[in-house]
Amino acid sequence: MDRRNLLPIGQFSQASGLSVTALRHYDASGVLVPAFVDPVSGYRYFRRDQVRTAQSIRALRQLDIPVEEVRRLLDGREEELVAALEARLRAAERRLEVQRSMVHSLLSRLTEGAEMTHRVTVRQGAAERILVRGATLDNSGLDAFLRGAYEELYEVAGRGPLTFTGPAFVRFHGVCDDENETLVEACLPFWEDGAQPTDLPEGMTVRELPETTLACTEVEGAAAAFPQVLGAYDSVADWITGHGFAFAGPVRMVYRRWTGTPDAPENRLEIAWPIDEPADD
Structure with a gap:
């Protein structure tokens, strides 16, 4: 075996910036296989032109890309x-x-202070019949889900056609951010005495929401876009706890005015949280 074009693992480690331990691991996982392994000593040798590949692996791993994904990317097209x-x-x-x-x-x-940034008011929410499409997801999939869900909801609503009784809204059954999944429901309220939806696709339902008291605040423009809008949720939650109320259901994000562009100045959202008097101990 002509080893003039080969580097022993120690020298290759210095050239590539990968430790000897890492190189052995990448060999075992098939990400970076040495050009030659001495059958007697087990010592690994790498070709000189593998240095750039090793440097790429180091950079990809520094970006927290999993080893299996690194192997797939290096085996694929540029x-x-x-x-x-x-x-x-x-x-x-x-x-x-x-x-x-x-x-x-x-x-x-x-x-x-939160209340100086977001003014919280209380209103009475009427009982509503709603058309619902739900999914469990985190924030990374939220926009795509809502776009698709409302396309389906409005398509079904147009067959009636349904008589809407208020703006579309979303119900969040828990924390929905980059680290947490929760059930998210896209909702369309409609008149219970008018035309009713038929032939509902799988995953779409009709639900009855009871009358409820809501603690609310409104945000407009850039403040209605993620992640700025999170401050509005926090303000309403702080107000509820600070005034001694109990949380009585999933928080709602109500589309009071929506252009379809998240940070458009004309957008206006209402954050509305169902509340109740605290139960006596």
């Missing part, structure tokens, strides 16, 4: 690798945007 890196960049920029917004929100709460 276009796939470019697309994956661009997707990773967008995700990193989005996380940075969320973190920046969270810091600004916390600073605002510390200097101004």
Whole structure:
């Protein structure tokens, strides 16, 4: 075996920036296989042209891309690798945007107080019959789900046609962010004495919501886009706990005015949380 074009694992480690332990691991997982393994000593040798591949592996792992995904990307076309890196960049920029917004929100709460930023009022919500499409997901899939769900809901509503009794709204049964999944329901309220929906697709139902008292605040423009809108949820939750009420159901995001573009200045959302008097101990 001509070893003049080969580097022993120690030298290859220095050239690639990967530890000897990491190189052994990538060999065992099939990500970076040495060009030659001495049958007597078991010592690994790598070709010089494998250095750039090893450096790419190091960079991909530093981006927290799993080993199996790294192997798939390196075995695929260059276009796939470019697309994956661009997707990773967008995700990193989005996380940075969320973190920046969270810091600004916390600073605002510390200097101004939540209620100075979001005025909370109480209104009575009427009993409603609603057309519902639900799914369990986290925030990364929320926009796509809502677009698809409302397309289906309005298609079904148009067959009646249904008589709407209020704006569309979304119910969140728990925390929906980048780390937590919850049941999310897209809802259309309609007149119970008018035309009724028929031939509902799988996963779509009709539900009855009882009359309820709602603690509410409204946000407009950029404040209605994620993650800025989270401050409105926090303000309503703080108001409910601070005034001694009990949470009585999933929080609602009501589309009071919506252009279809998340940060459009004309957008207006209402965050409405069902409340009740606290139960006596």
